[in-house]
Amino acid sequence: IGKKTCNSLPGVALAAAAFAALHFGHVPFPLIILAAGVLGAMIPALGKVGGGHGDASGAEDPAHMKRPAGNPWIRLARLTAVFLIALALPVAALVAIAGPAPFLALAQLFTTAALVTFGGAYAVLPYITDAAVNTHGWIAPGDMLNGLALAETTPGPLVLVNTYVGFFAGWNAAEAAGLPQIAAGLLAAGLVTYVTFLPSFLFIIAGAPYVDALQKNEHARRALSGITTAVVGVIFNLAVFLGEAVLITGEPGTLGVDWAAAAVALGALALLLTGRVPIPALVGIGAALGAIGLV
Numbered sequence: 001i002g003k004k005t006c007n008s009l010p011g012v013a014l015a016a017a018a019f020a021a022l023h024f025g026h027v028p029f030p031l032i033i034l035a036a037g038v039l040g041a042m043i044p045a046l047g048k049v050g051g052g053h054g055d056a057s058g059a060e061d062p063a064h065m066k067r068p069a070g071n072p073w074i075r076l077a078r079l080t081a082v083f084l085i086a087l088a089l090p091v092a093a094l095v096a097i098a099g100p101a102p103f104l105a106l107a108q109l110f111t112t113a114a115l116v117t118f119g120g121a122y123a124v125l126p127y128i129t130d131a132a133v134n135t136h137g138w139i140a141p142g143d144m145l146n147g148l149a150l151a152e153t154t155p156g157p158l159v160l161v162n163t164y165v166g167f168f169a170g171w172n173a174a175e176a177a178g179l180p181q182i183a184a185g186l187l188a189a190g191l192v193t194y195v196t197f198l199p200s201f202l203f204i205i206a207g208a209p210y211v212d213a214l215q216k217n218e219h220a221r222r223a224l225s226g227i228t229t230a231v232v233g234v235i236f237n238l239a240v241f242l243g244e245a246v247l248i249t250g251e252p253g254t255l256g257v258d259w260a261a262a263a264v265a266l267g268a269l270a271l272l273l274t275g276r277v278p279i280p281a282l283v284g285i286g287a288a289l290g291a292i293g294l295v
Contacts, residue, residue: 018233029127040226138169166192
């Protein structure tokens with residue numbers, strides 16, 4: 001992504017601003033995405049970095065989905081109503097059975113994250129991590145890192161780390177919910193998984209017939225380009241977060257560097273940049289080094 005978007009001064013500036021706002025200013029991730037979209041749409045120099053999204057030639061592509069008949073706004077309203085009902089019913093059921101904590105907060109956080117997850121799991125994980133660790137205290141920092149490692153080394157999308165966070169939240173709040181820990185953990189994990197993926201169906205069903213029109217709209221294309229550029233800075237923030245957690249040891253005042261971990265990280269980066277070592281192999285090498293106690 002960085003090669004395609006940060007190939008000009010405006011692109012680098014926007015990505016750097018997104019990183020600074022998130023890392024130093026602690027600006028919420030959704031606001032960064034919103035601001036990047038607005039700036040991209042309003043300022044051509046920002047919104048056209050990396051060549052934009054889609055083809056603006058106006059040529060008709062026979063592979064595009066035909067638009068459904070009828071008023072598109074009425075169709076969108078109906079789909080949104082179905083989505084809201086599908087979202088509200090399980091949340092309301094859990095709250096009625098076990099009380100609001102932690103189910104209501106989980107539904108709110110992960111639905112919000114799903115609705116603004118531009119850039120995939122790597123972009124949204126810092127937002128989830130900050131909320132789960134610092135705001136709600138659902139999970140300890142070390143357990144969060146273990147969850148990220150587990151998600152990287154198991155089949156399925158990385159965003160399934162959300163399920164892991166949900167299980168911890170339910171497990172730790174089982175007493176308040178009046179449920180056994182395993183039951184509370186499984187219910188919370190299921191809820192988080194559900195609300196994480198549900199918005200995707202709304203976007204696809206509602207928006208797929210209009211993708212061609214979106215690609216031909218100059219302001220929309222520039223907004224998407226601006227968001228994509230900002231996501232580079234957001235992903236870099238995740239790299240800094242993980243680097244601090246893995247490479248920095250000790251307590252404030254006695255901080256040090258884990259040089260073994262630093263050597264492994266630099267070696268992995270060098271191998272990755274060569275393009276000759278696949279990522280699964282690097283993950284396996286890292287797991288092996290950890291298993292024998294080198295890091």
